[in-house]
Amino acid sequence: MLSLASLLYLFLFLPLVISDDARPHELTIHRDIHTRRCTIVRARRIPRHRRLSGEHHAFGFSRILFAGDRDRAVEQVTVSATNATTLQDHFSQICPDFDNTLAEVLPTTVTGASQQDAFTLSENGNEGLSQEGVIPLEVTEITVSGPSSNRVDVTFFSDGYCASERDKFISDVTRLVKEISANQTFHSVAPLLNFWAAFTPSEESGVGVGGVPKNTPFGLYRDGTELRGLYYAKPEVARDACNSLGDRCDYAVLVGNDPLYGGIGGEFVTVTPSTVNGALVLRHELGHSIIGVGEEYDGGFAYFGPNFAHDAQRLPWAHWLSTVPNGSSSPRTRRIERSIMPFQAYPWTILNATAPWRSVFHSSGTYTRHLVRFSLSGLPAAHQLSVRLDGKDLPWAPLPGIGIDRWHYDIHRSDALSNGQHEVVFKLLDAEQEGTAQLCSVEILEYGTEDEFDARPGVYGVFPTFSMDNKTTYRPTNEDCLMRLTVSPHFCSACAEALWLTLLEHIDLFEESGLDVYCSQLHTIIRTNLVPFSGEEQEHPYKIQWWFDGNILDDYTNHTELMLTGDAHGEVAVHVRLNIPEVQVDPEKLLSSERRVWLLGMCK
Ligand SMILES: *[C@@H]1O[C@H](CO)[C@@H](O)[C@H](O)[C@H]1NC(C)=O
Ligand SMILES: *[C@@H]1O[C@H](CO)[C@@H](O)[C@H](O)[C@H]1NC(C)=O
Ligand SMILES: *[C@@H]1O[C@H](CO)[C@@H](O)[C@H](O)[C@H]1NC(C)=O
Ligand SMILES: *[C@@H]1O[C@H](CO)[C@@H](O)[C@H](O)[C@H]1NC(C)=O
Ligand SMILES: *[C@@H]1O[C@H](CO)[C@@H](O)[C@H](O)[C@H]1NC(C)=O
Ligand SMILES: *[C@@H]1O[C@H](CO)[C@@H](O)[C@H](O)[C@H]1NC(C)=O
Secondary structure (H helix, E strand, O other): OOOHHHHHHHHOOOOOOOOHHHOOEEEEEEEOOOOOOEEEEEEEEOOOOOOOOOOOOEEEEEEEEOOOOOOOOEEEEEEEEOOHHHHHHHHHHHOOOOOOOHHHOOOOOOOOHHHHOOOOOOOOOOEEEOOOOOOOEEEEEEEEOOOHHHOEEEEEEEEOOOHHHHHHHHHHHHHHHHHHHOOOOOOOOHHHEEEEEEEOOOOOOOOEEOOEOOOOOOOEEOOOOOOOOOEEOOHHHHHHHHHHOHHHOOEEEEEEOOOOOOEEOOOOEEEOOOOOOHHHHHHHHHHHHHHOOOOOOOOOOOOOOOOOEOOOOOOOOHHHOOEOOOOOOOEOOOOEOOEEEEEEEOOOEEOOOOOOEEEEEEEOOOOOEEEEEEEEEOOOOHHHEEEEEOOEEOOOOOOOOOOOOOEEEEEEEOOOOOOEEEEEEEEEOOHHHOOOOEEEEEEEEEEOOOOOOOOOOOOOOEEEEEOOOOOEEEEOOOOOOOOOOOOOOOOOHHHHHHHHHHHHOOOOOEEEEEEEEEEEOOEEEEEEEEOOOOOOOOOOOEEEEEEEOOEEOHHHOOOOEEEEEOOOEEEEEEEEEEOOOOOOOOOOOOOEEEEEEEEEOOOO
16 A cells, blocks of 8 residues: 555656665676686676565576687576575575675675766766776767666677777667667567667777787787687776666677677677677677577587477477468477588688698488588688589679678588588688688588478477587577577577566566556546557557456556546556567566555545
């Protein structure tokens, strides 16, 4: 029941401020995947965690970041808890060897978030912010859908952009955000996301090479000169910068000012503004970070999450399985689509014109079709490289305009590989490209007939994925998901559903005050204040039901506003449910929310 004071509060339309004490704690730990030793990387108070409830006082979630590379991978565990004691208990189970108490690291007040209101917004929306020990950050809004206390916020930080390149940074980030959220990938969940750009000028332009960072805030560098990972030398600077923004930095992306492919996932996602690869890397790595899904491509080592199964009888995506192709509504039998990976390699090798890169592999000869999949960089023209399988030239053509950036090529062949030994050869024909031309990855997959392997987009079944050790796990679709086919801009339904649910852990469908109550010409008007969704597809996404003193008000179903008499006296309850086709299963009711208000009959 609301007191008179809170009723007046509603009358005054003040936003409901979440008090620091009510905020759950959130602790992020990195646990070494071999020794299982823990390091605390972030401790903060978050606005809410909707999986914490009456019975659940702590919620822990583990994921492998940078799941393609065992040497650089890290297990990240995030634990949320209603109070510090519960957090300590949960933490000591996860990290028994950790010898400190959490008391020193847990914030008693909210960092950043409460200061947020104190920031002075200048005319153009930019803010100057400088805190002790934190690099200066000029924060610009890219797309903001609502208050950071009720959104998931992704902030891009600049690295290798000099003061004179500030506008380039803003336009690079604007383009990346547009590519991942304007019409695809994160488009449908964009009303739940905020994107910010935080600019810090660098002393030097660009990213480091040969393992040596430049003089930049986060020290982004490549290992050699080849286009591959983009690593950071100064994670502590990035941590402080992100923490200083409080609720405005749930995920940090470090943008290295280089036009070509590069990036990694991990505690921070790194990307470049490469016009062909920037968005591709960004959406894949954000998939790992935000949804906590593992890889789907072959040759990784960490497969986990809603897009992964060990056993065809236990599929997290069972409710997405396609019906049988004959048009009846029976779900497919859980047959395993017939394919195998006879060869795969990640050479990341610089090619030379003297000696071609070659490798042999064995086929069982029992499949009917095959695919040769490879990725290259430094090869702008087809005549510069020959790709041969058993002496036969495979026609490949560079993506138009790719220049020396990295790209992925698929050559589908409708004939069978014979039983026995085969050879694949990549020969650089143009010596001019030596030092630049690179073979990044090669894979050969064999498939059964169309009846044995249903490769059609939109088919949900049981598709085998082969790890770096050639162990088989299963994924939901052939190549519908960007966690497998990084050039695809879409998540499959299993990942998209998990994306909604994960974001809604932190978002209440009622915004701020939730319900606004006011008087109008002897009426009491109660209006819902809901997270807005706009756009053609989702114009009326909410199912809304009203109750007055326990009686359902059918006439008001789906109305966002309830009008009662001025002297109405009693309890109004409103229940909303987001109707999103992308979510089929929601056991914890994260798509539902409820509010109640007690009326004292004062609108007279
Ligand atoms: C922390 O939460 C647990 C579970 O709700 C509760 O039993 C305990 O009393 C709380 N401790 C403090 C110090 O509030
Ligand atoms: C989305 O926009 C990009 C350009 O920003 C375009 O290349 C792409 O084809 C569009 N995708 C869809 C699904 O409309
Ligand atoms: C469709 O296929 C399923 C399973 O293979 C079978 O049980 C069902 O009878 C078929 N329906 C029709 C209409 O052929
Ligand atoms: C993976 O294992 C399968 C079957 O065990 C085998 O046919 C295939 O050649 C192996 N592939 C590699 C790359 O080792
Ligand atoms: C040329 O490339 C081949 C295949 O990648 C490699 O084995 C060889 O060492 C390279 N030679 C030189 C001179 O770089
Ligand atoms: C209310 O909206 C929901 C979801 O948009 C819809 O499924 C339902 O049919 C609507 N009900 C009425 C009575 O309009």
